[in-house]
Amino acid sequence: MCGIIGYAGGQADRNVVEVLSSGLSKLEYRGYDSAGIAIADPSVSVYKREGELEALEEHLPEGTVDALAGIGHTRWSTHGPPSDENAHPHTDCEGRVAVVHNGIVENYRELRDELEAAGHVFESETDTEVIPHLIEAALEQGADPRFAFRRAIERLEGSYAVAAVFHGREEVYATRDQSPLVLGVDDGCALLASDVPAFLEYTDEVVYLEDGQFATIRPSGIEVRDERGALVDVSVETVDWDPEDAGKSGYDHYMLKEIYEQPRSIRECLRGRPRPLEEAVSIEELDGLSRPTEVQFVACGTSYHASLYGARLFRERGVRATAFLASEYDVERLPVDDGTLVVGVTQSGETADTLRALRTANGVGARTLAVTNVVGSSAAREADHTMYIRAGPEIGVAATKTFSSQQVALAMLSSALTDECSRRFVEALRELPDGIQSILDGSNARAVAEEYVGADAYFFIGRGYEAPVALEGALKMKEITYEHAEGFAAGELKHGPLALVSEATPVIALVNGRANTDRMLGNVTEVETRGAPIVAVTDDPGAVAGHADHVLSVPETHWRFYPILANVQLQLLAYWVANRLGRSIDRPRNLAKSVTVE
Numbered sequence: 001m002c003g004i005i006g007y008a009g010g011q012a013d014r015n016v017v018e019v020l021s022s023g024l025s026k027l028e029y030r031g032y033d034s035a036g037i038a039i040a041d042p043s044v045s046v047y048k049r050e051g052e053l054e055a056l057e058e059h060l061p062e063g064t065v066d067a068l069a070g071i072g073h074t075r076w077s078t079h080g081p082p083s084d085e086n087a088h089p090h091t092d093c094e095g096r097v098a099v100v101h102n103g104i105v106e107n108y109r110e111l112r113d114e115l116e117a118a119g120h121v122f123e124s125e126t127d128t129e130v131i132p133h134l135i136e137a138a139l140e141q142g143a144d145p146r147f148a149f150r151r152a153i154e155r156l157e158g159s160y161a162v163a164a165v166f167h168g169r170e171e172v173y174a175t176r177d178q179s180p181l182v183l184g185v186d187d188g189c190a191l192l193a194s195d196v197p198a199f200l201e202y203t204d205e206v207v208y209l210e211d212g213q214f215a216t217i218r219p220s221g222i223e224v225r226d227e228r229g230a231l232v233d234v235s236v237e238t239v240d241w242d243p244e245d246a247g248k249s250g251y252d253h254y255m256l257k258e259i260y261e262q263p264r265s266i267r268e269c270l271r272g273r274p275r276p277l278e279e280a281v282s283i284e285e286l287d288g289l290s291r292p293t294e295v296q297f298v299a300c301g302t303s304y305h306a307s308l309y310g311a312r313l314f315r316e317r318g319v320r321a322t323a324f325l326a327s328e329y330d331v332e333r334l335p336v337d338d339g340t341l342v343v344g345v346t347q348s349g350e351t352a353d354t355l356r357a358l359r360t361a362n363g364v365g366a367r368t369l370a371v372t373n374v375v376g377s378s379a380a381r382e383a384d385h386t387m388y389i390r391a392g393p394e395i396g397v398a399a400t401k402t403f404s405s406q407q408v409a410l411a412m413l414s415s416a417l418t419d420e421c422s423r424r425f426v427e428a429l430r431e432l433p434d435g436i437q438s439i440l441d442g443s444n445a446r447a448v449a450e451e452y453v454g455a456d457a458y459f460f461i462g463r464g465y466e467a468p469v470a471l472e473g474a475l476k477m478k479e480i481t482y483e484h485a486e487g488f489a490a491g492e493l494k495h496g497p498l499a500l501v502s503e504a505t506p507v508i509a510l511v512n513g514r515a516n517t518d519r520m521l522g523n524v525t526e527v528e529t530r531g532a533p534i535v536a537v538t539d540d541p542g543a544v545a546g547h548a549d550h551v552l553s554v555p556e557t558h559w560r561f562y563p564i565l566a567n568v569q570l571q572l573l574a575y576w577v578a579n580r581l582g583r584s585i586d587r588p589r590n591l592a593k594s595v596t597v598e
Helices: 016-026 053-057 110-119 130-140 146-156 254-260 262-270 301-316 326-332 351-364 376-381 401-418 422-443 443-452 466-481 492-495 517-528 560-580
Strands: 003-009 034-039 045-050 067-076 097-105 157-165 171-179 181-184 189-193 203-208 213-219 221-225 294-299 321-324 341-345 367-372 385-388 456-460 485-489 507-511 532-537 550-553
Touching: 003 097, 003 157, 003 171, 003 213, 016 034, 016 067, 016 189, 034 053, 034 097, 045 321, 067 097, 067 157, 067 171, 097 130, 097 294, 110 130, 110 254, 110 262, 110 443, 130 146, 130 157, 146 157, 146 213, 146 550, 157 385, 181 221, 189 213, 254 262, 262 401, 262 422, 294 301, 294 326, 301 321, 301 341, 301 401, 301 456, 301 466, 326 351, 341 351, 341 376, 341 401, 341 517, 351 367, 351 376, 351 517, 367 376, 367 401, 401 422, 401 560, 422 560, 456 466, 456 492, 456 517, 466 485, 466 507, 485 492, 485 517, 492 517, 507 517, 507 560, 517 532, 532 560, 550 560
Parallel strands: 294 321, 294 341, 341 367, 367 385, 456 485, 456 507, 507 532, 532 550
Antiparallel strands: 003 067, 003 189, 034 045, 034 067, 097 157, 157 171, 171 213, 181 189, 181 203, 213 221
8 A cells, every 4th residue: 555665864875865766666566646755854845746756756856955864655545535735744733743654543533623623734634644733732742752753653543654754853753553664774874664675775684663663763773662662672684685676677567577587486485395305395484383174264356366276275185274355254253273274365464454364363262374475574473374485576566476476385385284295296386487487488468468459358267276367367357457357167157147248258268178178168168159259278279179269378287286377378468458558557546566454
C-alpha cells in the first residue's frame, strides 16, 4: 500500500532531497496516487503532488538544501480522494512538524473532533492529519519532540507505520504497529522505509522494527526504544539482495524481467533442499516440525492460488488440508488441535489479512508456519516456523516469480513433512529451472496474444492441480490488461460459465498429458462446439491436435509439476496482451503490491 522513506545523514555527496526521491521511485511498486516529501530545514518544507512522481519532481528544490533529515511518502488512498491536499506529508497548524503514515487510524474522527474543538485547523480529509496536530498539542504542553511524538502515538487506534520530522532537528522519529517499517544503517547516515528496496542502493545493513517500538534515526546512527521508553539492543542483519535485483536490467518492465528471472529464483528456492541420493527433501528451517494431522493454508490473491496447489499436494499424501482466504479465516472458526499446522503464505510477509489469520491461529494453540519471501518480515516473526522462498526482490505489482517459487516451496514442504518422496520427484524438482528456461527461450505466447487482443473475455480452465493455475492465469490477465478474465475448474463450465462462451471469448485450456487429457478434451469439445477459439497449454501437443487453434507447449515433467511450467506460458500471454494494449504493466490501476490494511 502506501510507501514511506526517511533519511538522516551528513555525507557531503548525498542530498537529502535526492535520497528521498530515489527511495520513492523504488516504492512505486507498492501502488500510489500521490507523493510528497518534507525536509527538516530551519523550518519544515513540504512538497507534495497528486499523480505520478514526475509531477512531484517538477516542484522539488534544485541543488543543495540546508537540511540533513527528511521523510517521503507515496499514498494509496483510503480516506479522501487523490489530491494535493490529501497527499502526505501532513503538518500541524504552525508547520513545525510533518508526518507520513501507512495504515488506518480507526479513531481519527473522534480525535479530529476533539482537536478542532481545541482550535486546530485541518487542510485535508485524511485520517493521518490528526497525528501532526496531536504532536502539536503535546509540544504546546511542554513535551520535547521525542515525547510529543510518543504521546501522539499513544492516542491512536488501528494499524500504522508513522515517521515524523521537526523543524530545526536533524533526526526522524518513527514507530509501527501492524504495518511494516525497516531501518537501514550506514556510516554517517541512517534510513527507514516500508520495504528494503527503497534504500538498498545505500546499505544492506538493516534492523526490522517490531510492533510497539520507537526509533530515532540521525546521522550518527539509530536508537530504538520499547513501549516503556527503555533502550532496546537491536540486532543488525545483512540483506542478501543485490541492488541490481531491484532494477529493470534493460527490460521494458519489471514484470517481464521477473518472468525471465524464474529459472534463477527457483534454483535459489531449491538450493540445499532436494537430496537426490537420499531420495528426500530436507528443509533445515523446519527441523523439529513433525507430520501434521491437518494443514490449514491462509493466504490472499496469488498466494491463495499457490495455497490451493499446496493443499492438494498434502491431501494426496494422506493429510487433511484446506486453503482459506485469509480474510475469511477468523469467520470460519475452525477447530484446531496440537496436530494442526496453519500455514500463512505471503510474498511480502506483511499482508494484513494473512497476519491476522496467523494471530488467530496462534491464539487458539495451532502450530504456525510462514512461507514468505522477506527475511525478518512480520509473518516470519509472528509464526512459530518460517520457510523462505528465496525469490529475491519482486517489484512488479503482478506476482510472477514469487508465485512459481511458492509452488515449488509448497511442493517441497508437502514432501518434507510427510516423508513421502521418490527419486523421480526429486529429479523433477531439480529439472524445473531448465524446463522454465526452455519455455522462455521458445514461447510463442507473443504471437498468440496478438491473435486475441480485444477479445470480449478470456476464460481459463483446468482440472486437479491445474485448476489453481487456471485461477492464477485469469488473475494475471485481469490485473494487467484490465480485460475481463475468469478461471474455472473445467468441470464447472456446464454449471453456468458456458453461457458466456462465444466466438469472441478465447478459452485457455490447461491439458496435462499425464493426468487429465481425456476429461479435459471433453471440456474443450464443449466450448469448441460453441465456436470459442481454443488455446491449449500442454505437454502433449499431439493430444490436442484437431481441437486447439493455438498451442503453448511445455516440456515433459513430473505430472505434479506441469502446472508450474504451464503457468509461465500464462504469465507471458497476459504480459503480451497488456503490452499490446499499452497498459501500465508494473503498476496496474487501483492495485498495490503489498496490502497492509484490512
